[in-house]
Every structure is written in structure tokens, then in C-alpha cells.
Amino acid sequence: MVAVPDTATEVAWEPCMRERWEALFRAAGKSTLEQAWAYGQAVESEHGLTVERGLVAAGGEPLALVQSFCRRRALVRFARVMRGPVWLIDPLADRRASQVCAAIAGHYRRRRLGDFLLWLAELPQDVRSDATLRALGLRPVVTGYSSVWLDLDPPLETLRAKLHGKWRNALQQAEGSGITVEAVDHPRRLNQMLLLYDRFRRKKRFLGPNGDFIAALARADRGAVTALTARRERDLVAGIILVRHGASATYLASWTSDAGRAGQAHNLLLWRGIDALKAGGCRWLDLGGVNTESQPGIARFKLGLGGEVFSLAGTYL
Template identity: 40%
Template sequence: MTLPPLPLPQSPEYARACAALGVPCRWAEATLPGGALLRWQVQARRLPLLGEVALLSRGPVTAEPAQAEAWLGELRPPGPLLLNAEGVSVAALRKAGFWPLLTPATLALLPLGPEAQMRAALRQKWRNRLTRAEGAGLSLRRLPLHGGHWLLAAEAAQASARRYRNLPPPFLAAFARANPGAALVWEARQQGSPVAAIAVLRHGRMASWTTGVSTPQGRAANAMNLLLWEAMRWLAAEGHEQLDLGILNSDDSPGIAHFKLGTGARLHRLAGTWLRSRALAPLARHLPKGLAT
């Protein structure tokens, strides 16, 4: 039985980027009873008070969630383990001795496929804006991401001004260097000047939209709709099955969530961020249910 598409933090491409930044990852794979595969990738982090911590983000990955829960129950990490859980239940995490730290996040995951199918899945307002953008005289180009592209500096400034956290530009640049051809920019220009751009990271059968910046001129021309649509078409033609549009934060403006969901993306809720340590495990198993949801 094959694995589902690997989320970015569980991909070999992510591990190569981390290694380039001096943060090694280790991964393992097991065949579970019944033939299901399970894969997990862990990176080492040093955190205040906890010291050396193993971080397992968006994993473990398997086509059989029940098997992942059984695996968690048998897990005995030598030190603290921070888990950003994917595909496992709160009950299984509590039973395995994990302590809840952060409430679950919700992602927007976009299925990719035939162009006609993707266009039909667009919400009406999104499709109307795309049609207007196609007639706005924008010139588009796709190019490999590099550390000097204007998008990275613009994204850093935008994140600072709006007070949100994203994959930092040094990581994106390292990903591009470590995985030639896997970090791409779609850029829109109007009368020769850039008005919008997005960055997409490719990792196996999945891809992740990580960054997007638009000027007032770009917003007036609905450039982001056209850029994302062109990226969707190209990624689908290259065999990618899914595009991760990122977290729908509670502090996002309604427009950002509407934009992501207008593509036809589906909601995908994670299980939250949990900590397992020898000291806390016995207490975690007896937490009141209201503290672990």
C-alpha cells in the first residue's frame, strides 16, 4: 500500500533544505500489519526550558490513520517529542501520553487534476475575477526561485507589517539551492513593472504555496487569481495531485480565507501541537477532556 502525498515538513526536499541550514532531519519508514506503510521525519530543535527536542511536523504519514494511532501508542522517544499531528485523533494522543500545547489548525488543501475539472470547482466570484484578470493585459512568467528575487524581500516586509509568520526567506532560498527546479515563482507584470508574484515549493506528488505579494495595481487587476490559476494548471500537468494553500489563521482577514477556499480547496483540520516527555506522560493520560481538544 502506497503512502499518500507527503506534506512539506515530511518530504525529502524539506530535509535537504534543513540540512543546508545546519538542521539535520532523520526519517524512518515501516510496514505495518496489513501491509500499510508509515513514514515519519523528525528534526532536532533546541527550545527554552526543554533543551533538545525532536520535532515531528505534519506526521506520521500513512494511508491508514488507525495504524498511525497504534504506532503512537508504542512510541517511546528517548527525549521530549514535539508533535504537530496529522491524521490522528485527540483520544489517541492523550492515551499515548501527549500533552496539548496548541489548538488544532485548519489548512486549505486543493486537489489538482484536469483543467476543466479544476475550473468547474472554482467558486463563481473567484472564476469571475480570474476571467477579468485574463483580460487585464498582464504578462506572466514562471522562473526558478533564487535568493535575490524581489518577492522574498517583499514577503518579509509584508509579514512584518501584518504581523504574521511564514517560512522565512532564508529557508526558501535554501530549499531552492538544495532542490534545483523545485522552488518556482510565478510573476505578473503590467507595462513592464512587477505587480504580483507567488512562490510554490514542489515536493513529490504534492506542492505548497508558501508566499504571495501583490501591489495595489496587482490587486486591481486580480493578478493573484491569474497567478495561482496558472500555477495550478502547470502543477497538475506535471503530475502533482494536491496543492497546500496553507493555514487558515483565525486572525486572517476574511478576504484571505475566501480567496483560498474560492479555488475549490477543501478544509483539512490537524490535531494540534502536542508534547510527549517521560515526566508529563502519566499526567497527560488523565487530563480532563476539555483541556485536550
């Protein structure tokens, strides 16, 4: 007989120190970069927001971790939760999930007027998720966010076999093009790479974390950042940054040149990055968002890895 969780046990909000946070974060398996401790430190240093972290538990059993970014103006507090909480239970199968959501909403909306919560909940795009959030008095203000989870547990040969044909052909082309891949393992070299990334980001006018934020993230947890560059002869032609958090990682940033694009450097960089993540014990890679309408080319590139597409319920206020 399967034990049914006791939903009568009071769900409580508790403070959580970093050592325990990191242990639970890893135990969660799939986790989000925006909820990582180091990400919170980078937000504090670069954006001047206050980070609040809590563990939601019932009867001593951890149920979820949540990190928020807060700002106060006079008597008004604005809190934002991005892709949280990190679930330690199944949010659709465990009835206590609604209590967890209620505890989070209650913590940030204590006063009817003066407390505001903007919440991109880590809940699937599902009528049950919408009902849970609406029952707390929240309403959707932004449509759902979508991305791709790539399971890194299978052997590299199996992952390669699951690549879409065009993606695999581009990888083979890059492997035979004379492009070399180097790990960026020194802060000075990372800063050089981030300057190239910022230049590319401004040229293409796309939204994303700037170089200063990525540098702050690296300072908060240098071992979490996997930065790789592609070189053709003596010239840097492309680069990517992957960030590990718990048992997962996120494809955070990239840049390329015309030579890198022609040589399919990004396919080779991401493939080598996947190999490095697997060697470091990562089990999941979040490909950092897909939007087939505004960025169809990037979406096709990410979908070509053969991962599992997911969509979240959306942002609620």
C-alpha cells in the first residue's frame, strides 16, 4: 500500500543556511538557475535587490526551497520569485504542493495593500497549476515560459544518436573543420570572453544577462561556471557559458562570429560542454528557454538536441 501524505500537518516557512540549501538543492534533481544560491548573490551585488530564502517543510520533512528578490519603497514591498520553488516533492501528485504555494504567497502577501508578489512559478502549464494559483488570489499577467530539459544520464553515444539529423551533421562538420575548443579557466580569460559576448549581445540587441552579471555569478561560485571558447587557427570565433546548480545546469550565454557560424562552432561547443557536465556529475541540462515565434533559429538549434520540451503556467501577480 502506498502511504498518503498527511495533509493535516502544518506547512511552515523556515530559514535555511547555505550548506543545507545546497544539499537539498542537489537532492531535488531538476533545479533552476534562478533559485541557486550563487545566482541570488549575483543579483544582490549587481542589481541591489535583497534576497530572501526559505525552506517550506511539514513535520520536519522538506517540501520545497524558494528564493525571492525584494525591493522596498517607503511602506511597499515588491517581491519577485523566478522559476521557484525548487520542488522536493511532485507538485502535481502530492496534495501538499498547494499548501506550499499558499505558504509562499502568504509569506510575500501578508498585507492586503503594500505587499506585491510577481511569481513565475515552477509549475507546469496545466489547469491544476492555474487553479492552485488563482485560489490564492493571484492572476496571470505574462504567458507561460518554455524551455528544454536534456537528460544527461545516458552515455554520450546514446545522446549523440538522439540528436536530430541536421544537428548531428553540423556537429560532424565542426569536428572536421579544424576548430579547437578550449576551457576558460582563468578570470582574466573569462573577462576577455565576456567582453566579446557583450559586444555580440549589443550588436544583436537580444535580452539576456550582461557580462558583469555573469562575472558576479562566477565570483559567487567559480566552480559552477563552465566557459568554453572555439578557436579557428589563432582567432576566437565563438563561446558558450554553462552554469551548474545542484544536479542540473543551464545553458546561460553564447556568442559567435561569422567564422564561428560558418564552421558550426556552437554545435561543437555545446557538445563538448555536455561532455564536461556529465564528467562533473550533472544529470540535467536546461537549455535556457525556447521561443519559436521571436527566435525560431535559436529554438531549432536547442530542439535539435532531442530533449524534453516543457512549459510553465506563466507569471502571476
